Amino acid sequence: MRKSLVWMTGCLGFALMVPLAMANAWNMPVGVTDVSREIHSLHMIIFWICVVIGVVVFGVMFYSLFRFRRSQGAKASNFHENTTVEVIWTAVPLLILVGMAIPATATLKKMYDASDAELDIMITGQQWRWRYEYLGEDVAFNSNMSTPRAQIQGDEPRGEHYLLEVDEPLVLPVNRKVRFLMTADDVIHSWWVPDLAVKQDTIPGFINENWVRINEPGIYRGQCTELCGMDHGFMPIVVEALEEEEFDAWLAERKEAAEQEAMGVDREWELEELMERGEAVYGSICASCHQAEGQGAPPAFPALADNQQLIDDLDWHLDKILNGVSGSAMPAFRGTLNPVEIAAVTTWTRNAWGNDTGDAVQPAEIAERLSD
Amino acid sequence: MWGVIKSVLAAFFGVQRERQRQEDFENGSPVAFIIVGVVLAVVLVVVVALVAVQASR
Numbered sequence: 001m002r003k004s005l006v007w008m009t010g011c012l013g014f015a016l017m018v019p020l021a022m023a024n025a026w027n028m029p030v031g032v033t034d035v036s037r038e039i040h041s042l043h044m045i046i047f048w049i050c051v052v053i054g055v056v057v058f059g060v061m062f063y064s065l066f067r068f069r070r071s072q073g074a075k076a077s078n079f080h081e082n083t084t085v086e087v088i089w090t091a092v093p094l095l096i097l098v099g100m101a102i103p104a105t106a107t108l109k110k111m112y113d114a115s116d117a118e119l120d121i122m123i124t125g126q127q128w129r130w131r132y133e134y135l136g137e138d139v140a141f142n143s144n145m146s147t148p149r150a151q152i153q154g155d156e157p158r159g160e161h162y163l164l165e166v167d168e169p170l171v172l173p174v175n176r177k178v179r180f181l182m183t184a185d186d187v188i189h190s191w192w193v194p195d196l197a198v199k200q201d202t203i204p205g206f207i208n209e210n211w212v213r214i215n216e217p218g219i220y221r222g223q224c225t226e227l228c229g230m231d232h233g234f235m236p237i238v239v240e241a242l243e244e245e246e247f248d249a250w251l252a253e254r255k256e257a258a259e260q261e262a263m264g265v266d267r268e269w270e271l272e273e274l275m276e277r278g279e280a281v282y283g284s285i286c287a288s289c290h291q292a293e294g295q296g297a298p299p300a301f302p303a304l305a306d307n308q309q310l311i312d313d314l315d316w317h318l319d320k321i322l323n324g325v326s327g328s329a330m331p332a333f334r335g336t337l338n339p340v341e342i343a344a345v346t347t348w349t350r351n352a353w354g355n356d357t358g359d360a361v362q363p364a365e366i367a368e369r370l371s372d
Numbered sequence: 373m374w375g376v377i378k379s380v381l382a383a384f385f386g387v388q389r390e391r392q393r394q395e396d397f398e399n400g401s402p403v404a405f406i407i408v409g410v411v412l413a414v415v416l417v418v419v420v421a422l423v424a425v426q427a428s429r
Contacts, residue, residue, distance in 0.1 A: 081390050086387040087385075090386055105427075
C-alpha cells in the first residue's frame with residue numbers, strides 16, 4: 001500500500017511539473033489589452049480544469065491497474081450497467097462544459113462589440129504587404145517587410161527582429177478604442193498580433209471587424225497567418241502603440257506630409273527626383289516579384305529589364321501598373337499608390353537596368369489618368 | 373404517455389435503464405416515440421434560445 005502511494009504521488013507530481021515548466025516559456029502571451037488578459041486567464045482556467053481532469057482520470061485508472069492486478073489475485077466482477085454511475089459521468093462533464101462556456105461566451109461578446117470606436121482603421125492584405133488607412137484622416141500607407149533579402153538568403157547574419165520588422169509600422173494610440181475594418185485585395189490573408197489578441201482573416205470582398213484598446217505603449221509584432229502565396233512569411237505586422245499626445249502629433253505630421261505629397265502632383269518633376277523616389281517604391285513594392293535587377297522570375301513574374309513591349313509602349317506599361325493583370329499575381333496599384341509614387345516607379349522601370357527610354361513620367365499625367 | 377416522455381428524455385441524456393428499455397420495445401409502435409422526440413427537440417431548441425436571449429440582455 002505504501003509503495004503504491006509513493007507511486008501515485010510521483011505520477012501526480014510529474015503530471016503537474018511538466019505544464020508548470022512549460023507555462024512561461026511557451027505559453028500564449030498575456031498581452032496588453034483587457035480582452036487579451038481575459039483570453040489568457042480563460043486559457044489558464046480551462047488548462048487547469050483539463051489538468052485536474054487528466055490527473056483524476058488517469059490517477060484512478062493507473063491506481064486501479066496497479067492495485068487490482070491479477071498477480072495479487074484480483075478477480076473481475078461481471079455486471080451490466082449501473083444507472084447511477086452513468087448519470088454521474090454524464091452530468092459532471094455537462095456541468096464542466098457549461099461552466100467553461102459561460103465565461104468564454106462573455107469574453108466572446110466583448111470581442112465582437114466593435115461599437116463606439118474613436119478611430120477607424122482599414123486594414124487591407126495584399127500579396128505581400130499590409131495597407132493601413134486611417135479613415136477620415138487622409139492618412140494611408142503600405143507596410144512592407146524591411147528585413148534585407150541578404151539575411152533571408154543567408155549572406156548576412158540574421159537581425160534581432162528577423163522577418164518581424166517593417167518599413168512603416170501601424171501606429172496606434174493607447175487608451176483609445178480603435179476599430180479595424182479588415183479586407184484583402186487578392187487572396188485570403190490573416191492579421192495576427194498575439195499581444196493584442198487579434199487574429200482575423202482578411203477576405204477579398206468581405207469586411208471583417210475587430211477592435212483593440214491598448215493599455216501599454218510599446219512595439220507589438222505579428223505575422224500573416226493564412227497561407228497566401230510565395231511571400232506569405234514575408235508580410236509581418238508591427239504595431240507601435242504611442243501615448244495619446246504622441247499619437248496625435250504623429251497623425252498631424254502624417255496628415256501634413258500627405259498634403260505636401262498631394263501638392264507635389266501639380267509641379268513638374270526632374271528625371272533624377274523621379275528616379276530616386278521610384279527606386280525606393282520599386283524596392284518596397286515591386287522587387288519581391290520582378291526582382292531587384294528587374295529580371296523577374298518567368299513565367300509567373302515577367303522580366304522588366306529589356307522588356308521590349310514595356311520600352312516601346314508607355315500606355316501599355318501604365319495600364320499594367322494602374323489596372324493590374326487579371327488572372328495573374330499583378331495587382332492594380334491605382335488605389336494603393338499615389339500619383340507621385342506611380343509616376344516615380346514608372347519612370348524608374350523605364351530607365352533602370354538599361355531600359356534607358358529617357359521618359360520622365362509626370363505625376364500630373366498620372367493624376368489625370370486616375371481621374372478618367 | 374408519461375413512460376414515453378421519460379424514455380425520450382433518457383435518450384436525450386444518453387442513459388437508460390435496461391428494464392425500461394426492454395419495456396419500451398414490447399409496446400409495438402415507434403410512432404409515439406418519434407412524435408414525442410420531435411416535439412421535445414423543438415422544446416429544447418426554444419428553451420436554449422430563450423436562455424441565450426435572456427443571458428445576452
